[in-house]
Each structure stands twice: as C-alpha cells, then as structure tokens.
Amino acid sequence: MIGQAAKVGAGYGAVAGAGDSKARDAMGISKDIAAGALGGAVLGPVVAGGVGAAGAAAKGLTGIATKAAEGTRFADAVANQGIIPAASQSAKAEAAQKIAQAIERDAGGRGVLTNPMDVIAARQSKLGPEATIADAGGQNTRQLLDTLATLPGKTKDVAERLIHTRQAGRADRLIGAAESGLGTNGARLPQTLEALDSARKEAAGPLYDRVRQTTLAVDPVLESLLERSSNSFGFAKRIAEANGQKFTLLEGSPGVDALMRPQQKVAPLSQLDTLKRSLYDLEQSHVNPETGRLNELGNAYKDLRRDLVAKIDSMTADQSGVSFYKQARDAYAGLTELRAAANLGNQAMSKDAWKISQMTDGMSDSELQAFRIGAFESLRKKLGVESGQTQVLKMWRDTATAEKLRELFGDQKSFRQFAADVTKEARLKRLESVGRGSQTASRAAGLGDLDMSVVTEAGNAARSAATGNVSGLVNAATKAWNRVATPEPVRDEMGRLLTAKGEQGAKNLTEIRGIVQQILEERAKRAAQAGAFSGSQQ
Structure with a gap:
C-alpha cells in the first residue's frame, strides 16, 4: 500500500x-x-x-x-x-x-541587480505617450506580439488599429518636433511673407509718398548716368506699367537729349527709382551658373546702379547730410531682407549642407528667425509625406540628411533634441511589422510558447x-x-496588455509586475x- x-x-x-x-x-x-x-x-x-x-x-x-x-x-x-x-x-x-518571460529574455545579460520591469517602465516613459510595452521591450517582446497577431483572436484587430493610428499621427509628431526645435512658435511662411509685405509698406509708405511727389533737376552728372542707362529704359517702362504707373523719360525721340528737352530738365524721382530697380533685375539676370557670381555684364549693371543711387542720395540729402530717399530704401529694404531670408529657408531642404551654411552666414538674428520659418515650411512639406518621413527617420545612417538638418537648426542643442525625437519615432515604427509579412521561421519559434x-x-x-x-x-x-495550450482568452489578454499605450500602458506594466510577484x-x-x-x- x-x-x-x-x-x-x-x-x-x-x-x-x-x-x-x-x-x-x-x-x-x-x-x-x-x-x-x-x-x-x-x-x-x-x-x-x-x-x-x-x-x-x-x-x-x-x-x-x-x-x-x-x-x-x-x-x-x-x-x-x-x-x-x-x-x-x-x-x-x-x-x-508569458509577457514577463519575454521581457526577461530581452534583458539578456543584465546584472542581477537590474529589474527588467524597471528598465521597461523607464523606457516606456522616455518614448512618450504613444509607446506600449511592446515598443519598450526588445525583440522577444515584439515577436510575442507578432505571434499573437498571426493567431486567431482579437489581437489581430487590436494591433492593426494601433498601427493605423500610429501611422496617421506620425507626420504631426515629427512636424511638432521640428517646430519646437526651430522655435518658429507656430509661424507659417505664407502668413509671415504677407505680414512682412504689410509691414514693409506701412514703414516705408510715408517716405515713398514723398518720393512720388519729388522731381530732381537733371545736372550733367545725372544726365550722363541716364544716358548710360538708356538701354534699360524699355525694361523700366514695363515694370512701371505692370505696377499701374507711368514712365515718361522716353517721351519724344530716343536718347537722353530728346528726353530732356531744354524746358524740361527735370526727372520724377519715382521714375528714377523704377529705373534703379530695373538695373538691379538686369544685374541679377547675368549670373554665371557655374560660380553663382555676376558675370562681366552683371557687374557693369551693378556699378551703374550704385552710381545712380549715390547721385540720387546726394541730391535728396538735407543740410545734415541725411537723404530721405535712402531712409525710404532702408525702411523698405530691412523688411525685404527678412522676406528674402524666409524664401531662402523655404529652399533649404533642396540644398546641400554647405550651401545652407553659406546662406545663413552673416545673417542678423531677425533674418535667421525668418530663415527658420521658411526652413520649417520646407521641412514640414517633407515630413508630410511617407517618403520624406522615411528619409528623416533614417538620418542616423544618412549623413547628408543629418548634416543638412544640423545646419537648419543652427545650435546643437536644438538639433540633438530633434534627433532624439526622431529616434523615438523610429523605434515606434518597428511595431508596424507586427502581424504582417511572411516571417515563418521567427513565428514558428514563437509558437513554441503558444502551442495550440x-x-x-x-x-x-x-x-x-x-x-x-x-x-x-x-x-x-x-x-x-x-x-500546453494557450487559450484564446489568454492570447487576447496578452494582446491587450502589450498594445495599451500612455497611462494605461504604464498601469498594465505595474499590474504585470504585481501578478508575477504574487505568483x-x-x-x-x-x-x-x-x-x-x-x-x-x-
């Protein structure tokens, strides 16, 4: 017995x-x-x-x-x-x-004093409110969720919904990180350019009203300058007409002599200003495409424009030597430079890093801020499409993209913060392979824990x-x-615990820790x- x-x-x-x-x-x-x-x-x-x-x-x-x-x-x-x-x-x-077992496996050779649950909790918190236990865990934990998502049960749909919402929100998260790093404070390029135009007109308006009301006597020096500029009169007239203005310096027979009839040896200052702007456009249209610098003709137009401006400034100066024409230009040009900086920033993502560095070299703080508003618009456009997101998420191995972004952000602290946010998003993206593709070998291994x-x-x-x-x-x-079988209710519970995010995900981890400790x-x-x-x- x-x-x-x-x-x-x-x-x-x-x-x-x-x-x-x-x-x-x-x-x-x-x-x-x-x-x-x-x-x-x-x-x-x-x-x-x-x-x-x-x-x-x-x-x-x-x-x-x-x-x-x-x-x-x-x-x-x-x-x-x-x-x-x-x-x-x-x-x-x-x-x-079973989840605790996967987490322990991911811990690998960690010291006995390091609790794997503590490591996962810290990592989940660092990854932000979008992170789940499966994100915070290693390959074994993700493989466990992948296996659950291939078996019958609710985890298939839960994982698919998680992936869908995560993909839908990725652009906003990356754009938010870029906006924070660039310090644009919600400013957008179209509104910025519109505001600069309005401010430019408001600041320079009274001074340009005076310009429009002023005529200058044509002395021999000014007459010589007009003669040198006569081949650009046609271009100046087209600019004036496009703006709804008149350009009458060419009335009469061709040439300065015909233009300045003895009884009309005066020239409207507004038309001289139009002529000055036409010379600038002609100057900029003669740039060597290989060097990016003005060619010989471009330099000739540049010298002529400077001579004309210097003459007009001397003719519009008061007794203290201050030219109201120069004041009008300065009031307009300051905001114009900000506008130009913003437009340069908008082109930045299409340029090499060294070109971005040249663009920003010598810019004032206000110009740099305008440049970053334009740069944010350029980066926002890239992050709004999947291909652009992929390129930025892989910048850790794409040095060209990393160098370009480093130049855009300017200071290293802002760039490092953006890079850290991108790294978090790249880790969250790993979960998108869950339940998809043909990973036969790894899933067969995972089924060892979940034999049906x-x-x-x-x-x-x-x-x-x-x-x-x-x-x-x-x-x-x-x-x-x-x-031993793993019933569907257990698999569903595992999927629920692994895919909850934010505060609920943190609570789940605490719950797992408590249950395992009790056992x-x-x-x-x-x-x-x-x-x-x-x-x-x-």
Missing part, C-alpha cells in the same frame, strides 16, 4: 514539478519533473494514508487525463486538483507570466505514475508541458509549507 501511495505521490509530484517549472527547455523541465516526482514519492504515503487514499488519488490523476483528452487545458485541470493554485492560472495571470495542440500526453503521464514507471512519467510529462510568493510559500510538512514527519 505504501508503495502504491509512493507511486501516486510521484505522479502528483511530477505534474506539480511541471506546473511550477521555470525552466525554458525540455532538459530543465525534465529535471524539475524528476525532483517533483521524488518529493511526491516521499510525501505520497504520508498524505495518502493508505490504499484507499492512494486509489482515490490515482482516480483523480486519471480524471485529469480524461479531461485533457476532452480538450480541457492540462494546467487548468491540474490546478483544479489543488496542485497549482487556480488563481495563478487565470487568463490575466497567465498572460502576465490538445495535451494528449497527460494520460501517458498518469499511467506511468500508476505503474511506477518514473522514466516514462518524466518523458510524458515533459511532452505534455511543452504542448512567485505563492510558489515560495508552497515550497516552504511542503518542506515544513516533510520535516515534521521525520
């Missing part, structure tokens, strides 16, 4: 050893089963109390095998026999254990225990444990109780 009780005890001990095993391979589980069987064989006769109790226990173990054959989960059936606490086998508890087969080895374990065949019991129990405490308590009970019988 004692021998029979020992056999049954060995059976119970083997199953308990399998249930409590923390090993990750068949060899380790086999050792835990053998240890459990040995302990059960010792305690069995004491607990069973004779042939009758032994027979009842044998029937109970046979019942477990029957339930397994009917499709009941092996671990649940064992839990119902009191070998493993039923509470620890709830869907949430089991889901928490019905446990058929439970009956073999029971028969081996009843006949005293410890070797057969160990082999059968090992196969049974490796084929470990229960196991330690049972081990202590078994040891005390065994010792009291010696």
Whole structure:
C-alpha cells in the first residue's frame, strides 16, 4: 500500500514539478519533473494514508487525463486538483507570466541587480505617450506580439488599429518636433511673407509718398548716368506699367537729349527709382551658373546702379547730410531682407549642407528667425509625406540628411533634441511589422510558447505514475508541458496588455509586475509549507 501511495505521490509530484517549472527547455523541465516526482514519492504515503487514499488519488490523476483528452487545458485541470493554485492560472495571470518571460529574455545579460520591469517602465516613459510595452521591450517582446497577431483572436484587430493610428499621427509628431526645435512658435511662411509685405509698406509708405511727389533737376552728372542707362529704359517702362504707373523719360525721340528737352530738365524721382530697380533685375539676370557670381555684364549693371543711387542720395540729402530717399530704401529694404531670408529657408531642404551654411552666414538674428520659418515650411512639406518621413527617420545612417538638418537648426542643442525625437519615432515604427509579412521561421519559434495542440500526453503521464514507471512519467510529462495550450482568452489578454499605450500602458506594466510577484510568493510559500510538512514527519 505504501508503495502504491509512493507511486501516486510521484505522479502528483511530477505534474506539480511541471506546473511550477521555470525552466525554458525540455532538459530543465525534465529535471524539475524528476525532483517533483521524488518529493511526491516521499510525501505520497504520508498524505495518502493508505490504499484507499492512494486509489482515490490515482482516480483523480486519471480524471485529469480524461479531461485533457476532452480538450480541457492540462494546467487548468491540474490546478483544479489543488496542485497549482487556480488563481495563478487565470487568463490575466497567465498572460502576465508569458509577457514577463519575454521581457526577461530581452534583458539578456543584465546584472542581477537590474529589474527588467524597471528598465521597461523607464523606457516606456522616455518614448512618450504613444509607446506600449511592446515598443519598450526588445525583440522577444515584439515577436510575442507578432505571434499573437498571426493567431486567431482579437489581437489581430487590436494591433492593426494601433498601427493605423500610429501611422496617421506620425507626420504631426515629427512636424511638432521640428517646430519646437526651430522655435518658429507656430509661424507659417505664407502668413509671415504677407505680414512682412504689410509691414514693409506701412514703414516705408510715408517716405515713398514723398518720393512720388519729388522731381530732381537733371545736372550733367545725372544726365550722363541716364544716358548710360538708356538701354534699360524699355525694361523700366514695363515694370512701371505692370505696377499701374507711368514712365515718361522716353517721351519724344530716343536718347537722353530728346528726353530732356531744354524746358524740361527735370526727372520724377519715382521714375528714377523704377529705373534703379530695373538695373538691379538686369544685374541679377547675368549670373554665371557655374560660380553663382555676376558675370562681366552683371557687374557693369551693378556699378551703374550704385552710381545712380549715390547721385540720387546726394541730391535728396538735407543740410545734415541725411537723404530721405535712402531712409525710404532702408525702411523698405530691412523688411525685404527678412522676406528674402524666409524664401531662402523655404529652399533649404533642396540644398546641400554647405550651401545652407553659406546662406545663413552673416545673417542678423531677425533674418535667421525668418530663415527658420521658411526652413520649417520646407521641412514640414517633407515630413508630410511617407517618403520624406522615411528619409528623416533614417538620418542616423544618412549623413547628408543629418548634416543638412544640423545646419537648419543652427545650435546643437536644438538639433540633438530633434534627433532624439526622431529616434523615438523610429523605434515606434518597428511595431508596424507586427502581424504582417511572411516571417515563418521567427513565428514558428514563437509558437513554441503558444502551442495550440490538445495535451494528449497527460494520460501517458498518469499511467506511468500508476505503474511506477518514473522514466516514462518524466518523458510524458515533459511532452505534455511543452504542448500546453494557450487559450484564446489568454492570447487576447496578452494582446491587450502589450498594445495599451500612455497611462494605461504604464498601469498594465505595474499590474504585470504585481501578478508575477504574487505568483512567485505563492510558489515560495508552497515550497516552504511542503518542506515544513516533510520535516515534521521525520
């Protein structure tokens, strides 16, 4: 009778050893089963109390095998026999254990003093409100979610919704990071240019009213300058007419002599200003495309324009030497330079880094701010399309893009912050492969933890225990444990825990930590109780 009780005890001990095993391979589980069987064989006769109790226990173990054959989960059936606490086998508890196992695997060779859960919590917080446990974890944790998303259940749809909303919000998150780094404070290029135009007109308006009301006497020096400029009169007239103004310096027969009839040796200052602007446009139209500098004709127009401006300034100066024409130009030009800087910034993303550096060289603080408003518009356009997002997200290996962005942001602190935000977004993007593609090998490995087969080895374990065949019991129990099913409710709970983000994701991690700790405490308590009970019988 004692021998029979020992056999049954060995059976119970083997199953308990399998249930409590923390090993990750068949060899380790086999050792835990053998240890459990040995302990059960010792305690069995004491607990069973004779042939009758032994027979009842044998029937109970046979019942477990029957339930397994009917499709009941092996671990649940064992839990119902009191070998493993039923509470620890709830869907949430089991889901928490499996997620914790994946997180522990991701921890790799970390020191024993580093709690993997603490590492994941810190990383999830650093990644921001969009991050989930699956984002904060390593490859094993993401692979676990990927496997769950390929199996039947709710995780497929949950993961797909997560990916969809994440993709939809990526542009706004990256644009927000760019805006913060460039310090544009919500300013947009179209509104900025419009505001600069309005300010320019308002500031220079009164002075240009005076320009429009002024005529200058044509002395020999001014007459010579007009003669040198006569071939640009036609261009100046087109500019004036396009602005709804008149350009009458060419009335009469061609040439300055005809233009300046003896009784009309005066020239409207507004028309001279139009002539000055036409000379600037002609100057800029003669640039060497290879060097980016003015060619010889362009330099000739530049010298002529400067001579004309210097003459007009001297003719419009008061007794203190201040020219109201120069004041009008300065009031207009200051805002014009800001406008030009903003337009240069808008072209920045299409330029090389060294060209951006040349663009901004010598700019005032106001010009740099206008430049960054234009640069933000350029970067915003790039980040608004998927191809542009991909290019920026890969800037850690694309040095050309990184150097260009470093020049745009100007100071290193702003660029490093933007680069950190981009790195976070790149990590979040890794989750987009979940449930997609054909990753046969990795998913097959992941299914090792989530085998959907019905446990058929439970009956073999029971028969081996009843006949005293410890070797057969160990082999059968090992196969049974490796084929334990993970029911759909558990898979759904795992998917829920892994994909929650923000505050809920942080709460889930805390919950997982608590559940795992409770299970470990229960196991330690049972081990202590078994040891005390065994010792009291010696």
